[in-house]
Amino acid sequence: xxxxxxxxxxxxxxxxxxxxxxxxxxxxxxxxxxxxxxxxxxxxxxxxxxxxxxxxxxxxxxxxxxxxxxxxxxxxxxxxxxxxxxxxxxxxxxxxxxxxxxxxxxxxxxxxxxxxxxxxxxxxxxxxxxxxxxxxxxxxxxxxxxxxxxxxxxxxxxxxxxxxxxxxxxxxxxxxxxxxxxxxxxxxxxxxxxxxxxxxxxxxxxxxxxxxxxxxxxxxxxxxxxxxxxxxxxxxxxxxxxxxxxxxxxx
Amino acid sequence: xxxxxxxxxxxxxxxxxxxxxxxxxxxxxxxxxxxxxxxxxxxxxxxxxxxxxxxxxxxxxxxxxxxxxxxxxxxxxxxxxxxxxxxxxxxxxxxxxxxxxxxxxxxxxxxxxxxxxxxxxxxxxxxxxxxxxxxxxxxxxxxxxxxxxxxxxxxxxxxxxxxxxxxxxxxxxxxxxxxxxxxxxxxxxxxxxxxxxxxxxxxxxxxxxxxxxxxxxxxxxxxxxxxxxxxxxxxxxxxxxxxxxxxxxxxxxxxxxxxxxxxxxxxxxxxxxxxxxxxxxxxxxxxxxxxxxxxxxxxxxxxxxxxxxxxxxxxxxxxxxxxxxxx
Numbered sequence: 001x002x003x004x005x006x007x008x009x010x011x012x013x014x015x016x017x018x019x020x021x022x023x024x025x026x027x028x029x030x031x032x033x034x035x036x037x038x039x040x041x042x043x044x045x046x047x048x049x050x051x052x053x054x055x056x057x058x059x060x061x062x063x064x065x066x067x068x069x070x071x072x073x074x075x076x077x078x079x080x081x082x083x084x085x086x087x088x089x090x091x092x093x094x095x096x097x098x099x100x101x102x103x104x105x106x107x108x109x110x111x112x113x114x115x116x117x118x119x120x121x122x123x124x125x126x127x128x129x130x131x132x133x134x135x136x137x138x139x140x141x142x143x144x145x146x147x148x149x150x151x152x153x154x155x156x157x158x159x160x161x162x163x164x165x166x167x168x169x170x171x172x173x174x175x176x177x178x179x180x181x182x183x184x185x186x187x188x189x190x191x192x193x194x195x196x197x198x199x200x201x202x203x204x205x206x207x208x209x210x211x212x213x214x215x216x217x218x219x220x221x222x223x224x225x226x227x228x229x230x231x232x233x234x235x236x237x238x239x240x241x242x243x244x245x246x247x248x249x250x251x
Numbered sequence: 252x253x254x255x256x257x258x259x260x261x262x263x264x265x266x267x268x269x270x271x272x273x274x275x276x277x278x279x280x281x282x283x284x285x286x287x288x289x290x291x292x293x294x295x296x297x298x299x300x301x302x303x304x305x306x307x308x309x310x311x312x313x314x315x316x317x318x319x320x321x322x323x324x325x326x327x328x329x330x331x332x333x334x335x336x337x338x339x340x341x342x343x344x345x346x347x348x349x350x351x352x353x354x355x356x357x358x359x360x361x362x363x364x365x366x367x368x369x370x371x372x373x374x375x376x377x378x379x380x381x382x383x384x385x386x387x388x389x390x391x392x393x394x395x396x397x398x399x400x401x402x403x404x405x406x407x408x409x410x411x412x413x414x415x416x417x418x419x420x421x422x423x424x425x426x427x428x429x430x431x432x433x434x435x436x437x438x439x440x441x442x443x444x445x446x447x448x449x450x451x452x453x454x455x456x457x458x459x460x461x462x463x464x465x466x467x468x469x470x471x472x473x474x475x476x477x478x479x480x481x482x483x484x485x486x487x488x489x490x491x492x493x494x495x496x497x498x499x500x501x502x503x504x505x506x507x508x509x510x511x512x513x514x515x516x517x518x519x520x521x522x523x524x525x526x527x528x529x530x531x532x533x534x535x536x537x538x539x540x541x542x543x544x545x546x547x548x549x550x551x552x553x554x555x556x557x558x559x560x561x562x563x564x565x566x567x568x569x570x571x572x573x574x575x576x577x578x
Contacts, residue, residue, distance in 0.1 A: 127375055129422045133392070139378070139418055141392040147378035149369035149500045183502065231499050 032104040034204040035076075040251075041067065041095035042212045048095045053169050057214055060222050061169035062161035062177070067095045067213070068144055069155035070136070072119050074102055077111040077193045084110075090119065092136035092144070093211075105199055112195040113207075117244045118154035118187030125150055146182065146229075153182045155240070157213070161222050177226035179216075179240055186230065186241040190248050208251035215247035216240055284435020286444035287476055290359035292430060296374065296423045305407040306428030309421060314401075315394055316343050316387035323380065323425070326352040332517040332576075333432065338528025342386040349385060349494065351528040353513060354521055356434035356576075362481050366510045366526045369500040373426035391418045434516050435476075438573040451573065458570025461563055469515075469540075469567075471553050478515040478574065484551045485509045487544020488525055496526065508549050519575045533568050 041048040044057075048064065055061050071091045076084040084105065091100045118124075123137070128145055131138040137152070139145055144153045156179070162168070163175040199205045220239060230237040279298040283289060292298065309315065313322045326340040327333040333355035340348040350366050363369075364376040380386040381394060398404040398416035405415055411427075412420040435444075439459075442450040451459070461467035463474075472480055483497045485508040497509035510526045524530040530539065541564065543556035559567070 127372075129374060129378070129391075129418045133395075133417070139391045141390045143382055143390055145378075147370070147375070147382045148365065149367075150371060150375055185502075231495075231502055234502060 031107055033107050033199050034101060035103060035105045035199060036099060036101040036206050038098050038206055038208045039093055039100055040098060040210045042210055044214045048213060056217055056222055059167060060161055061167055061173055062159055063173055064159040066156055066158040069093050069117060070119055070152060071115050071117055073116040074113060076105060076113045079109040079111060090136050107199045107201045109198050110196060112193040114189055114191045114193050116187050116189050119152055121184045124152055124184060151182055153180045154187060155181045163223060177222060180229045181237045181240050183230050186237060188241055188244045192250050195250050210249040210251055212247050216243045218243045281431060282433060284433050287435055296427055298427055298430060301411040302424055302427040303431055305411040306424035309425050310428050314397060315381055317389040318343055321387060327355050332356060332520045334521045338523050343388050346385045350526050355429055355432050357477055357514060358432060359430040360477055367497050367500050368483060368511050373429055374422045377422040377425045394421060434576040436578050437576045454566045454569040455573050458566035461567055462570050467567055472512045473515050479512045482512055483509040484512055485547055485549040487547055487550040487554050488539060490545045490547055505549060508547050515571060516574045517576055519572045533571055537564050537567055
């Protein structure tokens with residue numbers, strides 16, 4: 001009987017412990033605010049959109065039909081210099097959408113943040129069929145995953161361009177271009193660890209990021225460099241991946 | 252006291268439920284050939300009759316292709332040892348693929364899928380032919396939508412995986428069906444696993460000695476009960492490879508022209524040979540290995556001129572034909 005009594009006491013203690021833990025958590029929650037991003041996709045100074053005619057810095061007219069990419073592994077740098085990683089949060093950025101919610105983060109001052117264009121190796125090679133349909137890592141339509149080598153396309157850009165000398169645009173924008181850039185080695189860390197911001201109590205924080213397609217095309221001649229599935233044109237895929245490092249701007 | 256018994260009861264109930272579930276899954280009898288080990292089967296896709304039935308129906312149904320014209324069985328014929336007899340397989344709109352369709356028999360034992368090993372398991376393999384522009388040219392979310400309009404598939408998926416047709420249930424089901432496909436009842440198996448030492452003719456016996464000896468030297472790559480070690484090798488059929496093979500996955504120049512060693516079981520019935528179907532007969536294949544290869548920089552160091560006699564070559568062919576499963 002004594003044993004039972006002590007057991008019940010133990011159970012009671014556990015229950016109390018759990019409830020008390022929960023209460024403490026709620027206390028922390030109230031000092032957190034949602035951090036999100038306005039993610040602007042640009043063609044130079046214009047807002048990017050599908051099916052609209054744009055012009056490269058070299059004067060080549062083009063249209064985009066698909067531009068999506070993965071960003072992941074966000075790390076906030078706290079005021080004391082320690083890192084605050086946001087794990088398991090992946091965005092599939094589509095130029096048709098601007099708002100992406102990251103997480104509830106502690107209010108306070110931050111020195112900056114960083115993130116990865118692409119996915120870490122473990123996430124990249126996880127079985128995509130295990131993800132719920134709502135996950136950005138679920139198989140998409142159109143696909144942004146290579147089923148023949150089990151990895152994600154980190155950035156997929158497809159469209160058509162005008163290959164003529166006259167560059168009159170319109171119906172002469174009819175030559176396809178596609179950049180399917182992926183594989184572990186081509187991910188890039190975008191480092192804003194020296195861009196301070198503050199998350200204030202009672203107010204969700206939005207950071208504004210710009211991504212410029214014309215900067216992705218830096219030193220890429222669309223007339224001759226217009227097709228890569230990464231493996232079949234590694235030099236072009238590498239060039240594009242390197243351009244990611246300078247294609248983002250924090251507003 | 253009463254409360255504790257209640258908790259205990261609940262715990263026991265929970266434990267017993269779990270056991271029941273496992274029992275149902277693990278006990279499904281796969282017809283694994285004598286002498287073969289049990290293949291690895293993922294915990295979340297243990298075979299059941301319902302799962303195999305669902306997968307089998309999908310395997311033979313052209314619904315998986317964009318225009319509903321071709322199925323898995325369009326390139327893996329049951330009467331051709333699950334190959335298609337073509338050098339390069341053909342997809343929808345008569346599109347020419349890039350490689351020779353491999354057999355699916357004994358596929359449960361393969362550690363990687365495809366000639367380049369780009370995919371680690373059968374479940375994920377299912378995605379590739381559905382999405383390939385040269386094969387079914389379709390898309391998994393769209394397949395799911397299509398199957399969810401069909402009552403029979405909804406019922407099959409619910410019974411098999413307790414969910415409506417999903418990317419998860421479709422890929423699991425086809426893999427589950429493919430893990431029921433074995434080959435292991437050949438004259439060679441009769442000789443080796445059923446101990447019928449009179450099964451072989453003199454030529455076949457001599458061919459076997461050449462095969463497993465340094466003289467013919469086939470066994471380094473084509474040993475084991477599967478007649479492949481599943482390694483990647485450049486077997487020197489070209490000086491220049493238009494298909495980079497394993498390098499397509501690794502992006503490593505040292506892997507250009509390396510392809511996964513295929514099983515030789517049923518090779519009498521699975522011509523043409525090599526990743527691109529470039530050899531039409533077993534005699535041609537043996538002649539190639541006898542020559543020592545074309546000396547690509549990545550060529551396997553095992554290859555060398557073998558100086559086989561005519562009798563050696565015909566005895567080797569005789570032995571290879573003992574790997575045919577007449578089933």
